[in-house]
Amino acid sequence: MLPQLVASGNSPAIGASSAVAHEKRRTYTGHLLFWGICGALAATGFFTANGIVTSVAFLVPPILVQLLWRKGEPPVLLFGCMIQWLQATAAVFYTNHYHQTLEEAFGSNELTVATWLSIIAVVVLALGIRCAFLGAGPSLQNRIEAEASRVDIKKLAILYIMIVPLAAALGYASWRLPSITQLLLGIASLKWVIIFLLCYCVLHQRRNYGLLAGCLAFEFVMGMFGVFANFKSVFFVLVIAATASPLALRGRRLVSTIVCFGILFVSGVVWTAVKMDYREFLANTETANEEAIPIERKFTKLADLVSSVTWENFTDGMDALIMRVSYVNYFALAIENVPNRVPYENGELWKGSIMHILTPRLLFPDKPVLALYRHPGVRNGIGNLNWYWVCGRKLH
Numbered sequence: 001m002l003p004q005l006v007a008s009g010n011s012p013a014i015g016a017s018s019a020v021a022h023e024k025r026r027t028y029t030g031h032l033l034f035w036g037i038c039g040a041l042a043a044t045g046f047f048t049a050n051g052i053v054t055s056v057a058f059l060v061p062p063i064l065v066q067l068l069w070r071k072g073e074p075p076v077l078l079f080g081c082m083i084q085w086l087q088a089t090a091a092v093f094y095t096n097h098y099h100q101t102l103e104e105a106f107g108s109n110e111l112t113v114a115t116w117l118s119i120i121a122v123v124v125l126a127l128g129i130r131c132a133f134l135g136a137g138p139s140l141q142n143r144i145e146a147e148a149s150r151v152d153i154k155k156l157a158i159l160y161i162m163i164v165p166l167a168a169a170l171g172y173a174s175w176r177l178p179s180i181t182q183l184l185l186g187i188a189s190l191k192w193v194i195i196f197l198l199c200y201c202v203l204h205q206r207r208n209y210g211l212l213a214g215c216l217a218f219e220f221v222m223g224m225f226g227v228f229a230n231f232k233s234v235f236f237v238l239v240i241a242a243t244a245s246p247l248a249l250r251g252r253r254l255v256s257t258i259v260c261f262g263i264l265f266v267s268g269v270v271w272t273a274v275k276m277d278y279r280e281f282l283a284n285t286e287t288a289n290e291e292a293i294p295i296e297r298k299f300t301k302l303a304d305l306v307s308s309v310t311w312e313n314f315t316d317g318m319d320a321l322i323m324r325v326s327y328v329n330y331f332a333l334a335i336e337n338v339p340n341r342v343p344y345e346n347g348e349l350w351k352g353s354i355m356h357i358l359t360p361r362l363l364f365p366d367k368p369v370l371a372l373y374r375h376p377g378v379r380n381g382i383g384n385l386n387w388y389w390v391c392g393r394k395l396h
Contacts, residue, residue: 031062031065031066034062034065035062038058038059038061038062039058039059041058042054042055042056042058042059043055045057045058045096048096049095049096049099049100049101050092050095050096050101050102050112053092053102053112053115053116053119054092054093054096056119057085057088057089057092057093057119060085060089060119060122060123061082061085063123063126064078064081064082064085064122064123064126065078067126067127067129067130068081068126068129068130070133070139071139071141072139072140072141072142072144072145072244072245073139073140073141073144073244074196074200074240074241074243074244075240075243075244076240077129079236079239079240079243081122081125081126081129084118084121084122084125085119085122086325087118087325087326087327087328088115088118088119088121088122088328089115089119090322090323090325090326090328091105091111091115091323091326091328091329092115093322094319094322094323094326102115106332108336110332110333110335110336111328111329111332113332113335114328114329114331114332114335115328115332117331118328118331144244145204148200148201148204148205149204149205151197151201151205153198153201153202153205153207153208153211154208154211156194156197156198156201157198157208157211157215159194160191160194160195160198160215163190163191163194164191164218166188166191167188167189167190167191168188170184170185170187170188171184171185171188174188178361179360179361179362179365180360180361180362181361182360183360183362192233192237195215195219195234195237196237196240196241198211198212198215199212199215199237199238199241199242200241200244203241203242203245204245215234216234216235216238219231219233219234220234220235220267224271224302225295225298225299225302231267231271232264232267232268235260235261235263235264238260239257239260239261242256242257242260243257268321269314269317269318269321270306270309270314270317271317272317272318272320272321272324273309273313273314273316273317273320274302274305274306274309274313274317277305278301278302278305281301282298
């Protein structure tokens with residue numbers, strides 16, 4: 001019987017090796033296709049207003065994938081580096097859209113210098129992370145998937161329901177106990193471990209999608225009521241869980257990932273369009289009443305603001321969101337300001353930041369309080385510099 005199986009090609013060992021070889025070919029083809037797409041974009045980008053820096057920007061993502069992607073493992077480090085890459089290059093793509101160079105938009109070459117340094121820094125960061133993989137051994141895909149298959153999703157959902165009010169209570173108490181704020185916030189953030197496990201196990205076992213949808217909807221809605229855009233966090237976790245599988249870029253998993261990014265982008269634009277008015281409502285109402293605003297009033301106000309968004313507000317929100325992502329503008333302003341107006345600190349800023357982390361207020365009650373810088377372009381001291389305040393004008 002065995003010789004017949006071997007002769008007919010139906011041996012389990014031969015079938016397994018054939019499946020592995022097929023999977024390797026698909027992975028190699030996928031990587032080659034990704035490099036080809038990025039290479040084509042780099043070649044096209046050379047003819048934009050910021051030709052060379054645009055081409056280099058498009059070549060960085062495949063380098064990051066090559067350095068940080070480990071098959072079958074959650075790409076947390078890759079995702080973090082890609083966010084850094086987006087922050088470093090957003091201004092490039094934005095100014096290309098309006099056919100202006102970075103120098104023309106900023107009025108000098110500081111934004112160009114800051115962009116180049118930021119792109120190089122992302123690659124250096126990825127190389128440093130890659131060094132930590134030395135000796136890590138092969139991928140843990142099989143072990144991770146085996147453990148995920150044994151998880152009881154319903155018990156995991158019950159655990160999530162139990163930890164949500166606990167995390168909310170810790171978050172509420174953290175700002176009233178400044179000596180242990182960081183500790184309480186760290187414990188409260190463990191909620192995201194449960195959410196990630198729920199996302200990964202549901203996607204791996206391909207069942208109990210209703211429980212996952214309920215978790216996503218709840219986190220999204222509750223995130224919209226805060227001062228900051230916390231609704232995005234649950235989508236980040238979902239994307240990381242979805243892309244952990246080798247099937248991430250195929251079929252329904254790819255569609256789900258694209259839909260997540262689409263929802264995240266539209267929600268971010270709408271939030272950017274209404275956030276200043278919503279934050280002003282929260283600040284003025286809470287100051288006047290000296291008590292927390294009921295969630296019903298928050299929902300009503302937010303619903304009114306969202307329903308009043310026009311296409312013009314949406315496009316303005318898109319511009320503001322893109323420039324909000326582009327933190328490289330702050331870097332450019334720092335390069336312009338130091339040492340022309342402010343002398344070098346000679347490491348004092350780094351020292352202050354490190355010491356602030358290493359000296360908990362519980363043991364060092366005299367530690368200085370971090371102050372919020374109030375910029376003339378920011379209402380109520382909350383918000384961000386938009387393109388007008390960075391460049392002195394809008395590009396359109």
